[in-house]
Amino acid sequence: MPPVQAPFPHARPRRLRASPARRALVRENTLTVDDLIWPVFVRAGEGIEEPIASMPGMVRRSIDKLTDAAREAEALGIPAICIFPYTDPSLKTADCAEAWNPENLTNRAIRTIKQAAPNIAIMTDVALDPYNINGHDGFVIDGEIRNDETVEALVKMTLAQAEAGADIIGPSDMMDGRIGALRQALESSGYQNVTIMSYSAKYASAYYGPFRDAVGASGALKGDKKTYQMDPGNSDEAMRMIARDLSEGADMVMVKPGQPYLDICHRVKTEFQVPTFAYQVSGEYAMIQAAAQNGWVDGETVMMESLLAFKRAGCDGVLTYFAPAAARILNG
Ligand SMILES: NCC(=O)CCC(=O)O
Numbered sequence: 001m002p003p004v005q006a007p008f009p010h011a012r013p014r015r016l017r018a019s020p021a022r023r024a025l026v027r028e029n030t031l032t033v034d035d036l037i038w039p040v041f042v043r044a045g046e047g048i049e050e051p052i053a054s055m056p057g058m059v060r061r062s063i064d065k066l067t068d069a070a071r072e073a074e075a076l077g078i079p080a081i082c083i084f085p086y087t088d089p090s091l092k093t094a095d096c097a098e099a100w101n102p103e104n105l106t107n108r109a110i111r112t113i114k115q116a117a118p119n120i121a122i123m124t125d126v127a128l129d130p131y132n133i134n135g136h137d138g139f140v141i142d143g144e145i146r147n148d149e150t151v152e153a154l155v156k157m158t159l160a161q162a163e164a165g166a167d168i169i170g171p172s173d174m175m176d177g178r179i180g181a182l183r184q185a186l187e188s189s190g191y192q193n194v195t196i197m198s199y200s201a202k203y204a205s206a207y208y209g210p211f212r213d214a215v216g217a218s219g220a221l222k223g224d225k226k227t228y229q230m231d232p233g234n235s236d237e238a239m240r241m242i243a244r245d246l247s248e249g250a251d252m253v254m255v256k257p258g259q260p261y262l263d264i265c266h267r268v269k270t271e272f273q274v275p276t277f278a279y280q281v282s283g284e285y286a287m288i289q290a291a292a293q294n295g296w297v298d299g300e301t302v303m304m305e306s307l308l309a310f311k312r313a314g315c316d317g318v319l320t321y322f323a324p325a326a327a328r329i330l331n332g
Helices: 013-017 021-027 064-078 107-117 147-165 178-188 208-216 234-246 259-272 282-291 299-313 323-330
Strands: 037-042 050-052 060-061 080-085 119-126 137-139 144-146 166-170 195-202 252-256 277-278 317-320
Touching: 013 021, 037 050, 037 064, 037 323, 050 137, 060 299, 064 080, 064 107, 064 323, 080 107, 080 166, 107 119, 107 147, 119 147, 144 147, 147 166, 147 178, 166 178, 178 195, 195 259, 208 259, 208 282, 234 252, 234 282, 234 323, 252 259, 259 277, 259 282, 259 299, 259 317, 282 299, 299 317
Parallel strands: 037 060, 037 080, 037 317, 080 119, 119 166, 166 195, 195 252, 252 277, 277 317
Antiparallel strands: 050 060, 137 144
């Protein structure tokens, strides 16, 4: 039934906007701290917080400093952090063996943070790019990004992360068949409670530029990622990827980037009714920060508005570099 509305002046929609109290009563969507996942960068060393020039306000932290930050995030009520490593270039190889080293930076960080901040969920990134000499998410053999060999490596990487204590595995590589392979490996290795949040609809986007600086991948990447990440023109294909990943055992799905793909978020939630997340990526973050620093927009208000948009689109939550800043505002 279409909504019934009296003709003017009996209906004056402005009445419901007339005061903060009435606006609050009829607000359809709200952002809460429970909606936030905070992506963070870890690097080697001790006592280090190194600013990332292309992401003002974000830093790369050594494990000790990251542990402090995780404790703070836990105290703010943020449910999860997502760890991305800045890998020393000397550890990047064509066989990407560092990716499944139980003692790599990510796995050491997981263990330390689990001890110090047991109530915050730890999400990880599953893709070979931080460890790959050529910056790709998959093995490059004879100039081709190889799918099935990569999936085998992703299984080893995932099991090492699960062993270290990861709660949520985030395969961001966009290889075919990886969710089924990871789910099966987790099940048969005793990690049946490890959650998979699949980067199901990950687009080949220029909005990732600042992130590649943050993890030191910009120099390494040869070519582009268009043979595995999705074409920005496609929407039906995203639905097929979501359906496939769910059928292979994903618990939650993600759309990435966020704001330029809100139509995809809305379609996913409407068509599948599953836990749906968006990643507000580095370029989105950098654009808001740059405009705010120049005094062109009110940074805090735009930040909160940009995050609320994900809820309105139907997302259950959002990965955002703004998580602590937003949590501070939401906590009053
Ligand atoms: N696999 C993680 C990313 O690619 C992050 C992108 C970003 O924040 O730009």
